[in-house]
Each structure stands twice: as C-alpha cells, then as structure tokens.
Amino acid sequence: MDIGVLFSALPGNIAQGLIWGIMALGVFLTYKILNFADLTVDGSIATGGAVTVVLIISGWSAPAALAVAFAAGVLAGLLTGLLHTMLGIPDILAGILLQIALYSINLNIMGGAANMALSVTQYNLLVSLRYIPKTLLVTGVIILVLISLMYWYFGTEQGSAIRATGTNPAMSRAQGINIDSMKVLALALSNGFVALSGGILAQYQGFSDINMGRGAIVIGLAAVIIGEVIGNALVGKRMNFSIRLLFVVVGAILYYIAIGVVLWLRMPTNNLKLFTAIIVAVFLAVPYLKEKANNSFAKAGRRGNKIS
Amino acid sequence: MIELKNIRKTFNPGTINEKLALDGVSLRIEEGEFVTVIGGNGAGKSTMLNAIAGTWPVNEGAIVIDDINVTGLSEYRRAKYLGRVFQDPMTGTAASMGIDENLALAARRGKRRGLRWGITKKEREEYREKLAELSLGLEERMSAKVGLLSGGQRQALTLLMATLRKPKILLLDEHTAALDPKTAKTVLETTQRIVSEHHLTTMMVTHNMRDAIHYGNRIIMMNEGKIILNIAGEEKKNLTIEQLLHKFEEVSGEEFTNDQAILSKKDF
Ligand SMILES: Nc1ncnc2c1ncn2[C@@H]1O[C@H](COP(=O)(O)OP(=O)(O)O)[C@@H](O)[C@H]1O
Numbered sequence: 405m406d407i408g409v410l411f412s413a414l415p416g417n418i419a420q421g422l423i424w425g426i427m428a429l430g431v432f433l434t435y436k437i438l439n440f441a442d443l444t445v446d447g448s449i450a451t452g453g454a455v456t457v458v459l460i461i462s463g464w465s466a467p468a469a470l471a472v473a474f475a476a477g478v479l480a481g482l483l484t485g486l487l488h489t490m491l492g493i494p495d496i497l498a499g500i501l502l503q504i505a506l507y508s509i510n511l512n513i514m515g516g517a518a519n520m521a522l523s524v525t526q527y528n529l530l531v532s533l534r535y536i537p538k539t540l541l542v543t544g545v546i547i548l549v550l551i552s553l554m555y556w557y558f559g560t561e562q563g564s565a566i567r568a569t570g571t572n573p574a575m576s577r578a579q580g581i582n583i584d585s586m587k588v589l590a591l592a593l594s595n596g597f598v599a600l601s602g603g604i605l606a607q608y609q610g611f612s613d614i615n616m617g618r619g620a621i622v623i624g625l626a627a628v629i630i631g632e633v634i635g636n637a638l639v640g641k642r643m644n645f646s647i648r649l650l651f652v653v654v655g656a657i658l659y660y661i662a663i664g665v666v667l668w669l670r671m672p673t674n675n676l677k678l679f680t681a682i683i684v685a686v687f688l689a690v691p692y693l694k695e696k697a698n699n700s701f702a703k704a705g706r707r708g709n710k711i712s
Numbered sequence: 713m714i715e716l717k718n719i720r721k722t723f724n725p726g727t728i729n730e731k732l733a734l735d736g737v738s739l740r741i742e743e744g745e746f747v748t749v750i751g752g753n754g755a756g757k758s759t760m761l762n763a764i765a766g767t768w769p770v771n772e773g774a775i776v777i778d779d780i781n782v783t784g785l786s787e788y789r790r791a792k793y794l795g796r797v798f799q800d801p802m803t804g805t806a807a808s809m810g811i812d813e814n815l816a817l818a819a820r821r822g823k824r825r826g827l828r829w830g831i832t833k834k835e836r837e838e839y840r841e842k843l844a845e846l847s848l849g850l851e852e853r854m855s856a857k858v859g860l861l862s863g864g865q866r867q868a869l870t871l872l873m874a875t876l877r878k879p880k881i882l883l884l885d886e887h888t889a890a891l892d893p894k895t896a897k898t899v900l901e902t903t904q905r906i907v908s909e910h911h912l913t914t915m916m917v918t919h920n921m922r923d924a925i926h927y928g929n930r931i932i933m934m935n936e937g938k939i940i941l942n943i944a945g946e947e948k949k950n951l952t953i954e955q956l957l958h959k960f961e962e963v964s965g966e967e968f969t970n971d972q973a974i975l976s977k978k979d980f
C-alpha cells in the first residue's frame with residue numbers, strides 16, 4: 405500500500421466532505437436545533453440531484469437548477485412538517501413517509517430512469533470530480549455563505565423562536581410562539597439545504613441516482629456528531645454558534661477522510677455502510693460512556709467497599 | 713379583569729379514567745386584584761389556571777379577559793395577555809439559551825417574530841437593570857445559559873419574563889413549591905414587589921396556607937373542581953389558618969387533607 409495514493413485521494417475526500425457538509429448543516433438544523441430526527445433527507449437529497457440533472461440537461465444553467473433543487477427540498481420538508489403538525493404523525497414516521505413518497509417522485513422527475521448521467525464535458529457545471537480545485541473553491545464559498553446566513557437567521561426573532569421551540573416547546577407556547585409553524589419552517593429550510601447538497605453532489609459525481617440518498621441521514625449525523633466531539637475537544641468553552649456550524653462541516657470532511665483511509669486499506673467497499681454505522685455508534689457512545697465512567701454503580705460500589 | 717363563566721372540564725371522557733376536573737367554575741377578578749388559590753391535592757387549581765392559559769380547550773363555559781373572549785384562542789394566541797410561572801423551574805425557560813435571550817423571547821410575547829435581531833443592545837441595558845433588581849447577580853452573567861442557573865434563580869427569571877411586558881393576568885402555579893424554604897421566601901417577596909409595583913392582576917396557587925393568607929387581597933379555596941370559598945377585604949386580612957380549616961370543613965363537610973397544609977399549620 406502506497407501512502408502516496410492516500411494523499412493523492414485527499415483533495416477528493418475533502419471535496420466530498422464539503423458537499424456533504426452542506427447536507428450536514430441541514431441535519432444539524434433539525435437534529436440539534438429543532439430536536440427533530442428527520443429522515444426525509446434520504447429522499448430529499450436525491451430529489452435535489454434529480455431536479456438539478458434534469459434541469460441542466462434541458463438547458464438550465466447550473467446555479468438556476470440548484471435554486472430550483474433548493475425549492476424542491478423546501479417543499480419536501482414542508483410536507484414532512486405538515487404531516488407532523490397538522491396530522492399528528494410522529495416525527496420519525498412523518499420523515500419515513502416522505503422518504504418513501506420521494507422515491508417515486510424522484511423516479512418520475514428522472515422520467516422513470518433509475519439514474520441519469522450529466523457529463524461535465526457537455527454541460528457547464530459548477531463542480532466536478534475532474535476539477536477538484538474548482539470544486540473545493542466553489543463548495544467552500546457556498547458553505548461560508550450558508551454558515552453566515554444561518555448565523556444571521558438564528559440570531560433574528562424568528563430564528564430565536566425556532567431555537568426556543570427546539571429547547572422547550574411548553575415555554576415557547578407560553579411565550580406566544582406558534583411552535584407548529586416554527587417546526588414546519590425549520591424542516592423546510594433544512595431539506596432545502598439537503599436538496600442543494602444533492603444537486604451539487606450530482607454535478608460532482610456526474611450523475612444522479614435514485615439511491616444516492618440511501619443512508620444519507622446517518623452520514624449527516626456522523627458529521628454533526630464527529631464535529632461536535634472534535635469541536636468541544638479543540639475549542640471547549642470558547643465555542644459559539646458559528647464555530648459549531650463550522651465544525652459540522654469539519655465533521656463531514658473528517659468522515660470522508662476516514663472513508664478514504666478505509667478504501668486505501670482495500671477493505672471491501674461492500675462494508676462501507678457497516679463502517680459508517682460503527683463510526684456513528686462510537687461517536688454517539690463516547691459522551692455517554694464518558695459520563696458513565698465518572699458516575700457508575702461499579703465505581704460507587706468500589707468506593708463503598710473500601711469503607712465497609 | 714378576568715371572568716370565568718361556568719367553566720367545565722372533563723379529562724379522558726368516556727374512559728375509566730374519566731375525571732371531571734372543573735365542575736362549573738365561575739369567578740370574576742377585578743383589575744389589580746391579587747388572588748391566592750388553595751385547596752387539597754387534585755382539587756382543580758392547576759386545571760383552572762391551565763384553562764385560562766389555554767393548555768387545552770374547555771368543554772363548557774367562557775373565559776373573558778378585559779372584554780376579549782379568549783375561549784376559542786389557542787395557547788400561543790392568548791399568551792400575549794398572560795404571564796405564567798410554573799411549579800417546575802425547568803418549564804418556564806429555555807435551558808440552552810442565554811439569560812438575555814430568554815428575556816428577549818419574553819419581550820416579544822404576542823408580537824410578530826420577523827427578521828429583526830432577536831435582541832438589541834438597548835434591550836440588554838434594560839434587562840441588566842431589571843435583573844439587578846432581583847439581587848441575584850444575574851446581571852453580571854447575562855449571556856450565561858439558563859441551564860446553569862439554580863431552581864430559585866430560574867423561577868425569579870421566569871417571573872421577570874412573565875412580567876417584562878405587563879400581562880393582563882399573572883398566573884402563578886405553586887411557583888415556589890420546588891424550592892427550599894429560604895429561596896421560596898425570596899421568590900415570594902420578589903413576586904410581591906413586582907405585583908404591587910405594576911399593579912398586576914394575579915392568581916397565585918399555593919399549598920401553603922400561611923402564604924395564602926399573608927399575600928394577596930383575596931383568597932379562594934377549591935375542592936373537587938369547584939370554588940368553595942371566596943374571602944376578600946377585611947375578613948381576608950384577619951383570617952387565621954384555624955378559621956380557614958374550619959371554614960373548609962363547614963363548606964365541604966370533609967377534613968382538609970393536604971399534608972403540606974397541615975405541616976404548615978404546625979409550623980405556624
Ligand atoms: N392533563 C390531564 N389529564 C388527565 N387528568 C388530569 C389532567 N390534569 C389534571 N388532571 C386531573 O384533574 C384533577 C385536578 O388536577 P389539578 O388541577 O392538577 O389539581 P391541583 O388542585 O392539585 O392542582 C386531578 O384528579 C388530576 O389527576
């Protein structure tokens with residue numbers, strides 16, 4: 405195994421991490437800010453890919469296609485939110501219903517095809533794995549813009565109301581906040597981000613695929629959680645909202661670097677999803693086990709035995 | 713002014729858990745009155761306050777606040793008329809947000825929340841002054857997360873949030889019950905100060921008969937979903953716990969069975 409191969413793959417890994425970082429910002433919005441486990445994303449990322457590819461092929465410019473992809477994601481999140489708030493369907497189930505529905509919708513968008521190619525030689529794309537430096541630049545700029553927008557929005561009255569809704573719904577209602585609207589709004593925004601990332605991903609890889617979102621939520625969670633653990637370790641008390649957002653993207657990059665290492669080690673790619681699940685489980689478990697190690701019956705028992 | 717007209721509320725109707733929690737409650741509280749509410753466990757005190765707050769719709773009756781019929785308004789829509797402090801210190805504040813951010817949320821109760829800044833510099837100065845009046849040192853750590861505060865500090869902050877914009881009614885549901893006696897006393901004194909400073913129309917549920925007599929200018933007692941006693945004016949001022957217990961037995965034909973009330977009778 406040649407370490408040089410690993411390093412030459414690094415820029416590509418970082419590019420993928422940046423693209424998925426956009427998606428992870430969306431997951432952060434629902435999972436961390438709204439306290440809502442939204443599984444819509446597996447479908448809405450593919451929606452973003454499908455819409456982008458179809459529109460670019462039919463002559464739209466890449467930025468315009470991405471704008472429509474964003475809107476399509478907003479619509480998907482809106483529907484999940486309405487299923488949850490207006491029809492009383494539990495959060496996980498509402499997301500799963502949309503995810504399944506989007507599978508059919510995405511197929512329809514792509515005219516019944518399971519995948520569609522989008523050649524960078526034929527169309528003027530914003531990003532591509534053939535042009536990694538450009539990809540890094542474009543996605544880097546997009547991420548900086550998105551983080552700035554999020555930083556601003558969650559400092560506004562409306563953004564504060566969304567944060568309050570996620571932290572304490574009872575208090576929010578008592579303060580006159582329409583928590584149903586806030587949930588719908590946050591879900592819509594989040595899935596807009598996710599579809600945007602799907603549209604960029606489709607351009608990067610040169611195709612959209614009906615299954616490109618399978619397991620996306622787990623990758624998004626991996627990024628959020630890795631970013632949080634690393635961020636807390638590095639920044640600690642000086643953590644603020646924009647740095648937290650930045651670390652979500654760092655989490656996504658680290659995740660794809662880890663995947664790069666796995667590939668470099670020639671582990672069978674069939675096991676990639678298994679590997680992802682293990683990473684997420686480990687990072688979710690670390691804070692819990694740390695707390696438990698300091699505060700366990702076993703330890704209390706040992707202390708107690710010393711006394712008796 | 714608030715008026716409850718023959719309010720009825722049944723929980724879990726048609727099941728074996730069916731419970732008639734408010735059985736025709738009528739009450740009129742004038743502007744600036746401070747009413748303390750007592751009664752045994754399960755008497756319907758919290759249910760009455762929740763009916764006013766709109767936690768759920770009532771089955772019968774009407775709730776009118778200053779000529780506005782709020783019976784059909786959902787909880788968040790009538791929030792603009794109300795200030796609330798709950799029994800559990802966790803309920804009233806957003807733990808992961810700063811002290812200043814919580815106050816800013818409360819300052820916008822009943823207003824449209826748009827894309828203006830969630831908190832302005834000018835507001836912060838106003839909050840610093842108001843926090844200083846609580847004498848808890850919170851003005852020195854305004855951006856600290858509320859989750860770091862003690863129960864008493866959180867209740868004092870919730871009280872400030874509830875009264876930051878003058879509510880038409882202040883609803884306090886055993887808001888000192890989860891605090892140690894010393895802290896409870898401080899929070900009650902603060903309550904008294906804020907209520908009289910702003911002439912707030914107030915309903916305060918307490919399980920402590922002594923507090924119920926000491927604070928406010930009117931006392932009502934509930935039992936089995938009904939208001940069974942209503943004492944105001946001079947008579948309220950000269951009330952003793954013995955008289956109150958005696959009246960309860962007279963009206964309800966039962967003995968008062970709130971352990972805490974009996975305890976507080978002992979240490980009276
Ligand atoms: N949300 C609810 N669902 C079902 N039963 C309730 C609910 N809230 C209150 N109750 C019942 O209504 C009765 C009155 O309760 P409550 O108003 O909380 O009493 P308290 O006077 O002690 O505050 C009790 O029997 C209680 O169990």
Ligand SMILES: [Mg+2]
Pocket residue numbers: 757758759886
């Ligand atoms: Mg109660």
